[in-house]
Amino acid sequence: MPRNHLAHTKTLVVKVGTGTLTDASGRVDPQNCARLAAELAKVGRGRRLVLVSSGAIAFGAERLGLVRSRAKPWDIATKQAAAAVGQPDLFRAWGEAFAPHGVKVAQVLLTAEDLANRKRFLNARRTFARLLELGVLPIVNENDTVAVAEIKVGDNDSLAALVAGCVEAELVVMLTDVDGLYDRDPRQAGARLFELVPRVTAEVERIAGGAGSERSVGGMATKVRAARRLSAQGTATALLSGRRPRALLDLLAGVKVGTLFPPEPERLNGRKGWLAAAARGKGTILVDAGAARALKERGKSLLPSGVRSVDGQFGVGDPVDIAVDRRRPFARGLAGYGADEVRRIAGLKTSEIERALGYKDLDEVVHRNDMVLLDAGPE
Numbered sequence: 001m002p003r004n005h006l007a008h009t010k011t012l013v014v015k016v017g018t019g020t021l022t023d024a025s026g027r028v029d030p031q032n033c034a035r036l037a038a039e040l041a042k043v044g045r046g047r048r049l050v051l052v053s054s055g056a057i058a059f060g061a062e063r064l065g066l067v068r069s070r071a072k073p074w075d076i077a078t079k080q081a082a083a084a085v086g087q088p089d090l091f092r093a094w095g096e097a098f099a100p101h102g103v104k105v106a107q108v109l110l111t112a113e114d115l116a117n118r119k120r121f122l123n124a125r126r127t128f129a130r131l132l133e134l135g136v137l138p139i140v141n142e143n144d145t146v147a148v149a150e151i152k153v154g155d156n157d158s159l160a161a162l163v164a165g166c167v168e169a170e171l172v173v174m175l176t177d178v179d180g181l182y183d184r185d186p187r188q189a190g191a192r193l194f195e196l197v198p199r200v201t202a203e204v205e206r207i208a209g210g211a212g213s214e215r216s217v218g219g220m221a222t223k224v225r226a227a228r229r230l231s232a233q234g235t236a237t238a239l240l241s242g243r244r245p246r247a248l249l250d251l252l253a254g255v256k257v258g259t260l261f262p263p264e265p266e267r268l269n270g271r272k273g274w275l276a277a278a279a280r281g282k283g284t285i286l287v288d289a290g291a292a293r294a295l296k297e298r299g300k301s302l303l304p305s306g307v308r309s310v311d312g313q314f315g316v317g318d319p320v321d322i323a324v325d326r327r328r329p330f331a332r333g334l335a336g337y338g339a340d341e342v343r344r345i346a347g348l349k350t351s352e353i354e355r356a357l358g359y360k361d362l363d364e365v366v367h368r369n370d371m372v373l374l375d376a377g378p379e
Protein backbone atom coordinates (compact mmCIF):
# COMPACT_ATOMS: atom_id res chain seq x y z
CA MET A 1 0.00 0.00 0.00
CA PRO A 2 1.69 3.25 -1.09
CA ARG A 3 1.90 5.86 1.65
CA ASN A 4 0.17 8.54 -0.42
CA HIS A 5 -3.04 6.48 -0.17
CA LEU A 6 -3.18 7.45 3.49
CA ALA A 7 -4.30 10.96 2.48
CA HIS A 8 -7.60 9.44 1.32
CA THR A 9 -8.35 7.91 4.73
CA LYS A 10 -11.99 8.61 5.60
CA THR A 11 -12.23 6.92 9.01
CA LEU A 12 -9.35 6.69 11.45
CA VAL A 13 -8.66 5.91 15.07
CA VAL A 14 -5.81 7.76 16.76
CA LYS A 15 -4.51 6.20 19.96
CA VAL A 16 -2.50 8.39 22.31
CA GLY A 17 -0.28 6.58 24.83
CA THR A 18 0.58 7.73 28.31
CA GLY A 19 4.15 8.55 27.28
CA THR A 20 2.81 11.11 24.80
CA LEU A 21 0.86 13.01 27.45
CA THR A 22 3.59 13.01 30.09
CA ASP A 23 7.18 14.23 30.22
CA ALA A 24 10.21 12.09 30.97
CA SER A 25 9.58 12.33 34.72
CA GLY A 26 5.99 11.12 34.27
CA ARG A 27 4.32 14.51 34.91
CA VAL A 28 1.38 15.47 32.74
CA ASP A 29 2.50 17.75 29.91
CA PRO A 30 -0.38 20.14 29.03
CA GLN A 31 1.60 21.73 26.19
CA ASN A 32 1.82 18.48 24.28
CA CYS A 33 -1.92 17.94 24.81
CA ALA A 34 -2.63 21.39 23.32
CA ARG A 35 -0.36 20.84 20.30
CA LEU A 36 -1.83 17.41 19.62
CA ALA A 37 -5.37 18.78 19.87
CA ALA A 38 -4.51 21.39 17.22
CA GLU A 39 -3.18 18.65 14.90
CA LEU A 40 -6.08 16.31 15.61
CA ALA A 41 -8.59 19.11 14.92
CA LYS A 42 -7.00 19.51 11.46
CA VAL A 43 -6.92 15.76 10.82
CA GLY A 44 -10.58 15.45 11.85
CA ARG A 45 -11.78 17.98 9.28
CA GLY A 46 -13.66 16.04 6.59
CA ARG A 47 -12.86 12.70 8.23
CA ARG A 48 -14.47 10.43 10.81
CA LEU A 49 -12.02 10.53 13.72
CA VAL A 50 -12.08 8.65 17.03
CA LEU A 51 -9.48 9.27 19.73
CA VAL A 52 -8.45 6.51 22.13
CA SER A 53 -6.58 8.16 24.98
CA SER A 54 -4.61 6.56 27.78
CA GLY A 55 -3.40 8.68 30.67
CA ALA A 56 -6.02 8.19 33.40
CA ILE A 57 -3.51 6.40 35.64
CA ALA A 58 -0.82 9.04 35.03
CA PHE A 59 -3.22 11.97 35.67
CA GLY A 60 -4.53 10.25 38.82
CA ALA A 61 -1.04 9.45 40.08
CA GLU A 62 -0.11 13.10 39.68
CA ARG A 63 -3.16 14.38 41.58
CA LEU A 64 -2.66 11.79 44.35
CA GLY A 65 1.07 12.47 44.56
CA LEU A 66 1.89 8.80 43.92
CA VAL A 67 5.55 8.34 43.15
CA ARG A 68 6.72 5.67 40.74
CA SER A 69 9.29 3.23 42.05
CA ARG A 70 10.63 0.17 40.28
CA ALA A 71 11.21 -1.46 43.66
CA LYS A 72 7.55 -1.13 44.70
CA PRO A 73 5.29 -1.27 41.64
CA TRP A 74 1.67 -0.18 41.97
CA ASP A 75 -0.82 -2.96 42.59
CA ILE A 76 -4.00 -3.29 40.51
CA ALA A 77 -6.25 -1.63 43.10
CA THR A 78 -3.91 1.39 43.23
CA LYS A 79 -3.92 1.64 39.43
CA GLN A 80 -7.72 1.40 39.37
CA ALA A 81 -8.01 4.05 42.09
CA ALA A 82 -5.56 6.29 40.21
CA ALA A 83 -7.56 5.80 37.00
CA ALA A 84 -10.81 6.73 38.79
CA VAL A 85 -9.21 9.95 40.04
CA GLY A 86 -7.41 10.66 36.78
CA GLN A 87 -10.09 9.95 34.13
CA PRO A 88 -12.07 13.17 34.79
CA ASP A 89 -8.82 15.15 34.79
CA LEU A 90 -7.74 13.52 31.52
CA PHE A 91 -11.08 14.21 29.86
CA ARG A 92 -11.10 17.81 31.13
CA ALA A 93 -7.57 18.33 29.75
CA TRP A 94 -8.69 17.15 26.30
CA GLY A 95 -11.88 19.22 26.45
CA GLU A 96 -9.88 22.35 27.23
CA ALA A 97 -7.29 21.55 24.56
CA PHE A 98 -9.96 21.04 21.83
CA ALA A 99 -12.23 23.97 22.82
CA PRO A 100 -10.17 26.68 21.04
CA HIS A 101 -10.56 24.68 17.79
CA GLY A 102 -14.34 24.43 18.13
CA VAL A 103 -14.18 20.62 18.56
CA LYS A 104 -16.85 19.14 20.85
CA VAL A 105 -15.85 16.00 22.70
CA ALA A 106 -17.67 12.95 24.12
CA GLN A 107 -16.38 10.50 26.72
CA VAL A 108 -16.78 6.79 25.91
CA LEU A 109 -15.59 4.31 28.56
CA LEU A 110 -15.63 0.68 27.46
CA THR A 111 -14.77 -2.78 28.75
CA ALA A 112 -14.05 -5.86 26.66
CA GLU A 113 -17.54 -7.17 27.42
CA ASP A 114 -19.14 -4.14 25.79
CA LEU A 115 -17.59 -5.17 22.49
CA ALA A 116 -17.70 -8.96 22.93
CA ASN A 117 -21.48 -9.03 23.33
CA ARG A 118 -23.01 -8.61 19.86
CA LYS A 119 -25.97 -6.52 21.10
CA ARG A 120 -23.77 -4.13 23.09
CA PHE A 121 -21.29 -3.96 20.20
CA LEU A 122 -24.09 -2.90 17.83
CA ASN A 123 -25.22 -0.32 20.41
CA ALA A 124 -21.70 1.07 20.71
CA ARG A 125 -21.43 1.16 16.91
CA ARG A 126 -24.66 3.13 16.64
CA THR A 127 -23.56 5.62 19.30
CA PHE A 128 -20.18 6.14 17.60
CA ALA A 129 -21.91 6.64 14.26
CA ARG A 130 -24.31 9.23 15.68
CA LEU A 131 -21.54 11.10 17.54
CA LEU A 132 -19.54 11.29 14.31
CA GLU A 133 -22.58 12.47 12.35
CA LEU A 134 -23.07 15.19 14.97
CA GLY A 135 -19.48 16.29 14.40
CA VAL A 136 -18.42 15.24 17.92
CA LEU A 137 -15.02 13.70 18.67
CA PRO A 138 -15.42 10.52 20.77
CA ILE A 139 -12.59 10.11 23.29
CA VAL A 140 -12.38 6.48 24.37
CA ASN A 141 -10.62 4.81 27.28
CA GLU A 142 -11.02 1.50 29.04
CA ASN A 143 -13.40 1.71 32.00
CA ASP A 144 -10.50 0.83 34.33
CA THR A 145 -12.43 1.19 37.58
CA VAL A 146 -14.80 -1.69 36.83
CA ALA A 147 -12.74 -3.72 34.36
CA VAL A 148 -11.38 -6.70 36.28
CA ALA A 149 -9.19 -9.26 34.52
CA GLU A 150 -12.00 -11.32 32.96
CA ILE A 151 -13.69 -8.39 31.24
CA LYS A 152 -10.62 -6.27 30.58
CA VAL A 153 -9.25 -5.47 27.17
CA GLY A 154 -6.07 -4.86 29.17
CA ASP A 155 -4.26 -2.29 27.07
CA ASN A 156 -5.34 0.58 24.90
CA ASP A 157 -3.49 -0.68 21.82
CA SER A 158 -5.88 -3.64 21.73
CA LEU A 159 -8.79 -1.36 22.65
CA ALA A 160 -7.94 0.89 19.67
CA ALA A 161 -8.03 -2.19 17.39
CA LEU A 162 -11.47 -3.17 18.73
CA VAL A 163 -12.77 0.38 18.32
CA ALA A 164 -11.40 0.41 14.75
CA GLY A 165 -13.52 -2.69 14.04
CA CYS A 166 -16.54 -0.98 15.58
CA VAL A 167 -16.28 2.16 13.40
CA GLU A 168 -14.78 0.32 10.38
CA ALA A 169 -11.64 2.45 10.32
CA GLU A 170 -9.17 2.10 7.46
CA LEU A 171 -6.28 3.31 9.61
CA VAL A 172 -5.19 3.23 13.25
CA VAL A 173 -2.41 5.62 14.28
CA MET A 174 -0.70 4.85 17.58
CA LEU A 175 1.12 7.84 19.02
CA THR A 176 3.79 6.80 21.47
CA ASP A 177 7.03 8.07 22.98
CA VAL A 178 9.35 6.59 20.32
CA ASP A 179 9.41 7.12 16.53
CA GLY A 180 8.08 3.63 15.73
CA LEU A 181 9.20 0.01 15.88
CA TYR A 182 12.96 -0.50 16.15
CA ASP A 183 14.96 -3.67 15.60
CA ARG A 184 15.63 -3.67 19.35
CA ASP A 185 14.53 -1.62 22.36
CA PRO A 186 15.48 1.96 21.32
CA ARG A 187 16.99 2.54 24.75
CA GLN A 188 19.83 0.30 23.51
CA ALA A 189 22.58 1.78 21.31
CA GLY A 190 22.44 1.28 17.53
CA ALA A 191 18.69 0.59 17.27
CA ARG A 192 17.29 1.00 13.73
CA LEU A 193 13.76 2.11 12.86
CA PHE A 194 11.55 -0.02 10.55
CA GLU A 195 9.69 2.13 8.01
CA LEU A 196 7.47 -0.69 6.80
CA VAL A 197 6.53 -4.05 8.31
CA PRO A 198 4.77 -5.99 5.53
CA ARG A 199 3.84 -8.86 7.89
CA VAL A 200 4.01 -9.34 11.64
CA THR A 201 6.10 -12.49 11.88
CA ALA A 202 7.28 -14.32 14.99
CA GLU A 203 10.58 -12.45 14.61
CA VAL A 204 8.78 -9.07 14.68
CA GLU A 205 6.86 -10.13 17.80
CA ARG A 206 10.12 -11.19 19.45
CA ILE A 207 11.82 -7.81 19.06
CA ALA A 208 8.83 -5.83 20.32
CA GLY A 209 9.45 -5.44 24.03
CA GLY A 210 7.57 -4.27 27.11
CA ALA A 211 6.37 -0.86 28.30
CA GLY A 212 8.59 2.17 28.73
CA SER A 213 7.32 3.10 32.19
CA GLU A 214 5.24 2.02 35.18
CA ARG A 215 2.36 4.24 34.03
CA SER A 216 2.10 2.58 30.59
CA VAL A 217 0.71 -0.86 29.82
CA GLY A 218 1.88 -3.30 27.21
CA GLY A 219 4.75 -1.55 25.43
CA MET A 220 5.63 -2.38 21.82
CA ALA A 221 4.45 -5.97 22.20
CA THR A 222 0.76 -5.02 22.44
CA LYS A 223 1.11 -2.51 19.57
CA VAL A 224 2.59 -5.11 17.24
CA ARG A 225 -0.04 -7.68 18.25
CA ALA A 226 -2.80 -5.13 17.62
CA ALA A 227 -1.22 -4.29 14.23
CA ARG A 228 -1.27 -7.99 13.31
CA ARG A 229 -4.99 -8.26 14.14
CA LEU A 230 -5.77 -4.98 12.38
CA SER A 231 -3.97 -6.07 9.26
CA ALA A 232 -6.09 -9.25 9.09
CA GLN A 233 -9.17 -7.03 9.59
CA GLY A 234 -8.11 -4.98 6.53
CA THR A 235 -6.94 -1.96 8.53
CA ALA A 236 -3.52 -0.28 8.29
CA THR A 237 -1.60 0.65 11.44
CA ALA A 238 1.00 3.40 11.83
CA LEU A 239 3.27 3.85 14.85
CA LEU A 240 4.48 7.41 15.33
CA SER A 241 6.03 9.62 17.94
CA GLY A 242 3.36 11.71 19.64
CA ARG A 243 6.12 14.05 20.80
CA ARG A 244 7.26 14.97 17.31
CA PRO A 245 5.34 18.01 16.02
CA ARG A 246 3.49 17.42 12.73
CA ALA A 247 4.21 13.65 12.63
CA LEU A 248 0.51 12.86 12.31
CA LEU A 249 -0.07 15.53 9.66
CA ASP A 250 2.99 14.35 7.75
CA LEU A 251 1.79 10.74 7.82
CA LEU A 252 -1.54 11.72 6.29
CA ALA A 253 0.28 13.79 3.67
CA GLY A 254 2.15 10.65 2.56
CA VAL A 255 5.52 11.63 4.10
CA LYS A 256 7.66 8.73 5.37
CA VAL A 257 7.39 8.92 9.16
CA GLY A 258 7.15 6.20 11.78
CA THR A 259 6.44 2.54 11.04
CA LEU A 260 3.63 1.44 8.74
CA PHE A 261 1.89 -1.96 8.88
CA PRO A 262 -0.20 -2.30 5.71
CA PRO A 263 -3.52 -4.16 5.69
CA GLU A 264 -3.84 -7.66 4.26
CA PRO A 265 -5.72 -7.43 0.97
CA GLU A 266 -8.69 -9.53 2.01
CA ARG A 267 -10.75 -8.10 4.83
CA LEU A 268 -13.34 -9.63 7.09
CA ASN A 269 -16.51 -7.59 7.22
CA GLY A 270 -19.57 -7.37 9.38
CA ARG A 271 -20.43 -10.35 11.54
CA LYS A 272 -17.28 -12.30 10.65
CA GLY A 273 -15.08 -9.28 11.43
CA TRP A 274 -16.78 -8.95 14.80
CA LEU A 275 -16.40 -12.69 15.50
CA ALA A 276 -12.68 -12.57 14.76
CA ALA A 277 -11.83 -9.32 16.53
CA ALA A 278 -14.22 -8.53 19.35
CA ALA A 279 -16.28 -11.57 20.27
CA ARG A 280 -15.14 -13.93 23.00
CA GLY A 281 -16.14 -17.57 23.00
CA LYS A 282 -18.62 -18.34 25.79
CA GLY A 283 -17.30 -21.86 25.72
CA THR A 284 -14.99 -24.08 23.69
CA ILE A 285 -15.92 -26.98 21.43
CA LEU A 286 -13.04 -29.45 21.30
CA VAL A 287 -12.78 -31.26 17.99
CA ASP A 288 -10.66 -34.05 16.54
CA ALA A 289 -7.81 -33.53 14.07
CA GLY A 290 -9.93 -34.58 11.08
CA ALA A 291 -12.61 -31.98 11.83
CA ALA A 292 -9.91 -29.33 12.37
CA ARG A 293 -8.47 -30.09 8.92
CA ALA A 294 -11.92 -30.00 7.28
CA LEU A 295 -12.62 -26.56 8.80
CA LYS A 296 -9.17 -25.08 8.20
CA GLU A 297 -8.27 -26.53 4.83
CA ARG A 298 -11.63 -27.15 3.17
CA GLY A 299 -13.80 -24.41 4.71
CA LYS A 300 -16.35 -26.96 5.97
CA SER A 301 -18.99 -26.57 8.68
CA LEU A 302 -18.48 -28.30 12.02
CA LEU A 303 -20.61 -31.46 12.26
CA PRO A 304 -21.32 -33.40 15.48
CA SER A 305 -19.15 -36.32 14.32
CA GLY A 306 -15.96 -34.24 14.75
CA VAL A 307 -16.81 -33.00 18.26
CA ARG A 308 -14.94 -34.62 21.13
CA SER A 309 -16.19 -32.59 24.11
CA VAL A 310 -17.40 -29.19 25.25
CA ASP A 311 -16.03 -26.75 27.84
CA GLY A 312 -18.35 -24.20 29.46
CA GLN A 313 -21.95 -23.18 28.90
CA PHE A 314 -23.44 -21.42 25.88
CA GLY A 315 -26.81 -21.09 24.19
CA VAL A 316 -27.88 -21.22 20.54
CA GLY A 317 -26.37 -18.24 18.68
CA ASP A 318 -23.64 -17.54 21.26
CA PRO A 319 -20.04 -17.16 20.09
CA VAL A 320 -17.97 -20.30 20.77
CA ASP A 321 -14.31 -21.10 20.27
CA ILE A 322 -13.30 -24.22 18.35
CA ALA A 323 -10.05 -25.94 19.27
CA VAL A 324 -8.05 -29.14 19.23
CA ASP A 325 -5.87 -27.77 22.04
CA ARG A 326 -8.09 -25.66 24.33
CA ARG A 327 -5.25 -23.14 24.87
CA ARG A 328 -5.11 -22.28 21.15
CA PRO A 329 -8.57 -22.02 19.56
CA PHE A 330 -8.25 -21.99 15.77
CA ALA A 331 -11.79 -20.87 14.88
CA ARG A 332 -14.75 -19.04 16.36
CA GLY A 333 -18.38 -19.29 15.35
CA LEU A 334 -21.98 -18.96 16.41
CA ALA A 335 -23.30 -22.12 18.06
CA GLY A 336 -26.12 -23.93 16.24
CA TYR A 337 -26.94 -25.89 19.40
CA GLY A 338 -26.54 -25.10 23.12
CA ALA A 339 -23.62 -26.57 25.10
CA ASP A 340 -25.67 -29.38 26.72
CA GLU A 341 -27.14 -30.37 23.34
CA VAL A 342 -23.66 -30.46 21.77
CA ARG A 343 -22.50 -32.70 24.64
CA ARG A 344 -25.32 -35.12 23.82
CA ILE A 345 -24.61 -35.28 20.10
CA ALA A 346 -20.79 -35.22 20.29
CA GLY A 347 -19.29 -37.89 18.02
CA LEU A 348 -22.64 -38.78 16.37
CA LYS A 349 -23.50 -38.79 12.67
CA THR A 350 -25.98 -36.10 11.54
CA SER A 351 -28.52 -38.85 10.93
CA GLU A 352 -28.35 -39.73 14.66
CA ILE A 353 -29.06 -36.18 15.98
CA GLU A 354 -32.81 -36.60 16.06
CA ARG A 355 -32.67 -39.87 17.99
CA ALA A 356 -30.28 -38.38 20.56
CA LEU A 357 -32.16 -35.11 21.12
CA GLY A 358 -35.71 -35.99 20.13
CA TYR A 359 -35.54 -33.28 17.43
CA LYS A 360 -33.13 -31.92 14.86
CA ASP A 361 -32.88 -28.19 14.18
CA LEU A 362 -29.71 -28.26 12.09
CA ASP A 363 -27.12 -30.67 10.69
CA GLU A 364 -24.24 -28.43 11.76
CA VAL A 365 -22.97 -27.65 15.25
CA VAL A 366 -21.41 -24.47 13.75
CA HIS A 367 -22.25 -23.50 10.17
CA ARG A 368 -19.34 -22.33 8.01
CA ASN A 369 -21.17 -19.07 7.19
CA ASP A 370 -21.15 -18.27 10.90
CA MET A 371 -17.49 -19.17 11.44
CA VAL A 372 -14.09 -17.49 11.08
CA LEU A 373 -10.66 -19.00 11.28
CA LEU A 374 -8.58 -17.26 13.93
CA ASP A 375 -5.08 -16.07 13.49
CA ALA A 376 -3.65 -18.12 16.35
CA GLY A 377 -0.39 -16.19 15.95
CA PRO A 378 2.91 -17.23 14.43
CA GLU A 379 3.90 -20.80 15.27
Ligand SMILES: Nc1ncnc2c1ncn2[C@@H]1O[C@H](COP(=O)(O)OP(=O)(O)O)[C@@H](O)[C@H]1O
Binding pocket: 016, 017, 018, 019, 020, 054, 175, 176, 177, 178, 180, 181, 182, 183, 184, 185, 186, 187, 207, 208, 209, 210, 211, 212, 213, 216, 217, 218, 219, 220
Ligand atom coordinates in the same frame (compact mmCIF):
# COMPACT_ATOMS: atom_id res chain seq x y z
N1 LIG B 1 11.57 -2.91 19.51
C1 LIG B 1 11.09 -1.81 20.10
N2 LIG B 1 10.89 -0.68 19.35
C2 LIG B 1 10.39 0.44 19.92
N3 LIG B 1 10.07 0.55 21.24
C3 LIG B 1 10.23 -0.52 22.04
C4 LIG B 1 10.73 -1.75 21.49
N4 LIG B 1 10.79 -2.65 22.51
C5 LIG B 1 10.33 -2.01 23.64
N5 LIG B 1 10.00 -0.73 23.37
C6 LIG B 1 9.47 0.22 24.38
O1 LIG B 1 8.09 0.44 24.14
C7 LIG B 1 7.79 1.75 24.65
C8 LIG B 1 6.45 2.22 24.09
O2 LIG B 1 5.40 1.49 24.68
P1 LIG B 1 4.61 2.07 25.96
O3 LIG B 1 5.56 2.46 27.02
O4 LIG B 1 3.53 1.09 26.30
O5 LIG B 1 4.02 3.39 25.32
P2 LIG B 1 2.55 4.01 25.28
O6 LIG B 1 2.33 4.59 26.64
O7 LIG B 1 2.68 5.05 24.22
O8 LIG B 1 1.57 2.91 24.93
C9 LIG B 1 8.97 2.57 24.22
O9 LIG B 1 9.16 3.68 25.04
C10 LIG B 1 10.15 1.59 24.30
O10 LIG B 1 10.85 1.77 25.50
Ligand SMILES: N[C@@H](CCC(=O)OP(=O)(O)O)C(=O)O
Binding pocket: 016, 017, 018, 019, 053, 054, 055, 056, 057, 058, 083, 141, 142, 144, 154, 155, 156, 157, 211, 215, 216, 217, 218, 219
Ligand atom coordinates in the same frame (compact mmCIF):
# COMPACT_ATOMS: atom_id res chain seq x y z
N1 LIG C 1 -6.45 2.83 30.59
C1 LIG C 1 -5.12 3.19 31.13
C2 LIG C 1 -4.02 3.02 30.11
C3 LIG C 1 -3.83 1.69 29.54
C4 LIG C 1 -2.71 1.67 28.50
O1 LIG C 1 -2.75 0.84 27.58
O2 LIG C 1 -1.73 2.61 28.59
P1 LIG C 1 -0.65 2.94 27.41
O3 LIG C 1 0.31 1.79 27.32
O4 LIG C 1 0.03 4.19 27.85
O5 LIG C 1 -1.44 3.15 26.17
C5 LIG C 1 -5.07 4.69 31.50
O6 LIG C 1 -5.89 5.48 31.01
O7 LIG C 1 -4.16 5.05 32.25
